[in-house]
Amino acid sequence: MGFEAWAYVIMPEHVHLIVFPGESEAKVSEILLAIKRPVARKANWFVSKSAPHIAVRMRDEGPSGRIQYRFWQRGGGYDRNLVRDATVYRTIDYIHANPVRRGLVEFPEDWKWSSAAQYAGSADVPFLADLSGVSLRC
Secondary structure (H helix, E strand, O other), X not given: OOEEEEEEEEOOOOEEEEEEEOOOOOOHHHHHHHHHHHHHHHHHHHHHHHOHHHHHHHEEEOOOOOEEXXXXXXXXXXXXXXXXXXXXXXXXXXXXXXXXXXXXXXXXXXXXXXXXXXHOOOOOOOOOOOOOOOXXXX
């Protein structure tokens, strides 16, 4: 199961990601699992080895009393399907503006951990979004 990452913004405590499934029958839950599980494993390993003082902030005691160290918050987050082109573009603009609204940068393309610079024409981003399915607007 594959997907295209159309846009992203990595904030200090959360992530925005717009993906397009590679298969018509793909389920959002399967895509999220394919993304979240390996990222959480690597993040938890890194924190345990390099920043154990951060692990305290990741500690989560579930209703059953089971203790886990979570990289992602419990629950599904704010996942939804975007079915109209206009909604996709509005959402890309919204997530790219997140660092500006938070006062972290003046312009969306100034936030290093975002695809906004790529949308503005730069390839100097952490990873390149797949823009083949997205027509860039001026």
